[in-house]
Amino acid sequence: MDGRDWNLFLQPYEQAVEEMKVKFKTLRSELKARESYAPIEFVTGRVKKISSILEKARRLSVPMDQLETGIEDIAGIRIMCQFVDDITRVAAIVRSRQDLKLVYEKDYVTNYKDSGYRSYHMIVEYPVQTALGFKKVLAEIQIRTLAMNFWATIEHSLNYKFKESLPDDVKLRLRKAAEAAFNLDNEMSSIRSEILDAQIGFEEGSNIVNKVLSDIQDLYFYRKVREAVQFQLKFNELWEQGDTFGLKQLSGEIQSSLHKARKSPPQAEELE
Numbered sequence: 001m002d003g004r005d006w007n008l009f010l011q012p013y014e015q016a017v018e019e020m021k022v023k024f025k026t027l028r029s030e031l032k033a034r035e036s037y038a039p040i041e042f043v044t045g046r047v048k049k050i051s052s053i054l055e056k057a058r059r060l061s062v063p064m065d066q067l068e069t070g071i072e073d074i075a076g077i078r079i080m081c082q083f084v085d086d087i088t089r090v091a092a093i094v095r096s097r098q099d100l101k102l103v104y105e106k107d108y109v110t111n112y113k114d115s116g117y118r119s120y121h122m123i124v125e126y127p128v129q130t131a132l133g134f135k136k137v138l139a140e141i142q143i144r145t146l147a148m149n150f151w152a153t154i155e156h157s158l159n160y161k162f163k164e165s166l167p168d169d170v171k172l173r174l175r176k177a178a179e180a181a182f183n184l185d186n187e188m189s190s191i192r193s194e195i196l197d198a199q200i201g202f203e204e205g206s207n208i209v210n211k212v213l214s215d216i217q218d219l220y221f222y223r224k225v226r227e228a229v230q231f232q233l234k235f236n237e238l239w240e241q242g243d244t245f246g247l248k249q250l251s252g253e254i255q256s257s258l259h260k261a262r263k264s265p266p267q268a269e270e271l272e
Contacts, residue, residue, distance in 0.1 A: 006050050009067075012137050013075040016126045017045040020077050020139065023099070036200050039086035039093075041146065045077045068138070072103075072123050075139035080146055083192055084109065084185050087120050087143045094122055094141060101125040103138070109148075115171065116178025117152060119144040147181040208247045209239070215254040222261035231257075 024043045031038035053071055062070030081087055087109060095102055106121040120143040125136050144152065155174055158166060188195065212235055219228035231254050238246040
């Protein structure tokens with residue numbers, strides 16, 4: 001064991017994880033704004049614990065002075081998708097990015113492991129600007145569906161419990177569970193359009209409600225109290241009826257009133 005300062009050693013990896021998390025979350029928001037759907041459901045990240053780094057270095061016979069190149073997943077990003085097809089698109093997006101360099105890929109979705117593990121791994125070189133200057137660090141990006149992630153989380157916990165020596169019956173049940181998870185992914189993919197239509201419709205309805213209520217509050221700001229109260233009563237009625245089309249029309253009416261309010265100063269009688 002060398003006498004390195006582990007906090008300083010891990011700092012560039014922590015920075016890389018935080019930066020990539022922000023970038024992929026921002027990418028998700030941009031794709032949703034542009035296309036109403038993003039292949040990224042959510043993003044997580046972590047830096048490997050010191051004990052895990054040392055254990056992997058021992059298992060792979062990586063010398064302590066070669067950890068930066070010998071252990072490729074000290075920094076890890078996990079991107080979750082709703083559908084299997086989304087994995088392909090996210091991988092293509094990662095390949096096209098100019099702020100990182102792809103080192104190599106491992107497709108465990110098509111070529112899944114004997115255990116049943118499925119995920120798409122991409123080893124990348126990511127540049128960070130540290131106090132001591134420019135530094136490139138290796139990071140692993142895992143892309144998987146929610147079902148794959150659920151299975152992998154359970155398998156990881158069981159491997160930890162049994163210290164990587166799972167009983168045969170547990171291995172068999174895990175493989176069956178992995179197959180069931182993949183069948184679930186395939187079933188969800190078969191009704192992908194229906195699922196997306198439902199999700200987009202729900203989100204549009206939610207956005208309309210937020211917009212209407214926000215604009216009504218703006219009318220109060222411009223001292224258009226009577227109009228605000230009338231619009232609120234109309235909103236309550238449409239909301240109770242579940243009338244999305246009516247809410248869209250109401251939103252247009254409120255927008256028109258707001259446009260007029262912004263062009264003229266508040267009237268004194270509306271302050272009473």
